[in-house]
Amino acid sequence: MSHEIPAAVQRALTAIDAQDNDAFVAAFAADGYVDDWGRQFRGPDQIRSWSENELIGKRATFTGTEVSTPGNPLTIVTQVGGDGFNGPSHFTFDVQNDQIASMTITA
Template sequence: MSQHIPAAVQRVLTAIHEQDNDAFVAAFAPDGYVDDWGREFRGPDRIRSWSENELIGKRATFTGTEVSTPGNPLTIATQVGGDGFNGPSHFTFDVRDDRIASMAITA
């Protein structure tokens, strides 16, 4: 990844790489949320449950990750692998006060 990735987003990517659900959830603001193709999971408990069932709990991997839209919000394009969804995807992160305010997943 050649373009700058904010520390909060890097923490999420590292947590996914290390399969660390606690670190993943901790990267979000207390009122942060995940938007998974229109399904919204707000707050740490719902984000944790979503990740356990859809992301880290499915041993998700990201490869070929690149910044496709820099700034805030920032969008990365990546190839998702693991025991759940597999295929290309975009993740858009809105960062507020060095925490993730939202992470939206699209094609």
């Protein structure tokens, strides 16, 4: 990747690679949220449930990950694989105080 990825985002990406739901959830702020194509999952319990059902629980993989918009918020584009959604996606991360405040998934 050509641009620096904030530590909190890197922790989340590493957790996805390791299929570690606890580490993924821990990358988020207590009031953080995931916005999955307009559906919001706020707080650790909802993020954990979402990930168990739609990300790590589906053995998601990210390949060819690149920063498409540097800064904060930062957007990466990646090819998603696994047992759920497969295809290209954009993930936009807002980082506050070294934790993910939000992760928004779009086409």
